[in-house]
Amino acid sequence: MGVLVYGGHQVIEFEDRLLAHLQIVAGLKLRRREGFYLTWREDTNAGSGRVTIWVDPALPLMFRYEEGAALSINREWLESLTLASNSARGLVVTEETAHLTTESAEAF
Incomplete structure (x- = not known):
């Protein structure tokens, strides 16, 4: 399990694999000085609610991974x-299973 340190x-x-994908999307947005909403569902231990944060270029982000090895990136996901990050609703975390293909992976 990796962590995103916000602010x-x-x-x-977040799981390391998801965190790697979020890091790339956040990097693309923040490089252009664009803020965006990031939304995910809490797991049952935290009450099963939904959380949304505003990610802004002025706020520090740190991505810390549990795994040391490079992760494969699913291009479709x-x-x-x-x-989603470019929509009014913002970046909503979705499951990778809907986007799995064998030829879409590259190392990150």
């Missing part, structure tokens, strides 16, 4: 997440 103090846990 220098808020720690948010990455494209879907990127398209």
Whole structure:
């Protein structure tokens, strides 16, 4: 389980593979100085609610991975997440299973 450290103090846990995809999407947006919403569902231990944060170029982000090895990136999933980040609703975390293909992976 990796973590996204938001604003220098808020720690948010995500699976390493998802975190790698979120890092790429966030990097694309923030490089263009664009803020966006990031939304995910909490797991049952945290009440099963929905959380949304505003990600802004002025706020520090740190991506910390549990795994040291390079992760493969699913291009279809990455494209879907990127398209969502450009919408009014923002980047909503979705499951990778809807975007799995064998030829879409590259190392990150």
